[in-house]
Amino acid sequence: xxxxxxxxxxxxxxxxxxxxxxxxxxxxxxxxxxxxxxxxxxxxxxxxxxxxxxxxxxxxxxxxxxxxxxxxxxxxxxxxxxxxxxxxxxxxxxxxxxxxxxxxxxxxxxxxxxxxxxxxxxxxxxxxxxxxxxxxxxxxxxxxxxxxxxxxxxxxxxxxxxxxxxxxxxxxxxxxxxxxxxxxxxxxxxxxxxxxxxxxxxxxxxxxxxxxxxxxxxxxxxxxxxxxxxxxxxxxxxxxxxxxxxxxxxxxxxx
Numbered sequence: 001x002x003x004x005x006x007x008x009x010x011x012x013x014x015x016x017x018x019x020x021x022x023x024x025x026x027x028x029x030x031x032x033x034x035x036x037x038x039x040x041x042x043x044x045x046x047x048x049x050x051x052x053x054x055x056x057x058x059x060x061x062x063x064x065x066x067x068x069x070x071x072x073x074x075x076x077x078x079x080x081x082x083x084x085x086x087x088x089x090x091x092x093x094x095x096x097x098x099x100x101x102x103x104x105x106x107x108x109x110x111x112x113x114x115x116x117x118x119x120x121x122x123x124x125x126x127x128x129x130x131x132x133x134x135x136x137x138x139x140x141x142x143x144x145x146x147x148x149x150x151x152x153x154x155x156x157x158x159x160x161x162x163x164x165x166x167x168x169x170x171x172x173x174x175x176x177x178x179x180x181x182x183x184x185x186x187x188x189x190x191x192x193x194x195x196x197x198x199x200x201x202x203x204x205x206x207x208x209x210x211x212x213x214x215x216x217x218x219x220x221x222x223x224x225x226x227x228x229x230x231x232x233x234x235x236x237x238x239x240x241x242x243x244x245x246x247x248x249x250x251x252x253x254x255x
Contacts, residue, residue, distance in 0.1 A: 004242045010071050011235040014041055015228050017073050022225050025216045033083070033120030033189045034214035036221075040074030080180050083119075083215035085207065091154050092131065094121035095210040096174065100202025101191065103140040103173040104133060115140075116190045117175060117183070119212055125150060141170040158205040176202035 018039045028034040085095050101117035122134050131139040131146040138145040148154055152164035160172035177183060182197035
């Protein structure tokens with residue numbers, strides 16, 4: 001009976017983790033460049049209970065059976081598939097078609113600079129001519145921070161070359177990675193590499209005046225949320241049923 005309680009508890013814990021992930025996806029369904037997250041689960045391997053330091057067994061460890069302990073939470077993963085593209089016609093809204101990330105110089109509250117990566121191309125030009133993200137971080141080009149004229153006609157071709165009044169002045173620094181498992185999320189839609197990450201040239205095209213939207217399918221997420229709720233309720237009822245049975249057993253034992 002106690003084992004049943006624990007098994008149902010692990011099921012509820014797993015469903016709660018899935019629900020947290022889905023609600024985060026739904027909250028970011030309109031976030032530009034956001035990539036949805038998913039969850040995995042793992043069944044416990046057969047585990048052996050062992051009697052330890054039991055005098056009745058001559059203090060010899062003895063295996064007394066196998067126990068299945070339900071389910072445990074696996075790893076979360078990120079779906080990097082391409083999101084839909086929306087037309088904005090804004091000159092500094094950029095979308096990447098294919099593989100790769102915009103390279104960003106991110107500054108934290110302590111003034112420390114880090115290189116981050118994003119698919120969110122909703123950029124703006126400051127009065128000083130710096131191309132920045134919506135959070136004010138500098139967009140990187142082949143020559144470092146991209147600095148442009150505030151009065152020139154800016155065009156960006158599909159290769160990421162940046163032109164001022166028809167003259168090329170810089171190129172977007174688009175970075176791709178050999179294995180996206182070596183990227184971790186930072187905030188809503190920034191990514192930072194971890195140890196072992198290897199960069200490579202991206203296979204991409206740049207679209208000026210477009211934005212890549214999130215790849216979250218709201219309907220699918222809502223359907224999955226309903227299924228999770230039902231599974232959670234089923235485990236909850238199992239705990240209530242087991243608890244009621246144990247209560248009856250205790251009462252009968254007291255007679």
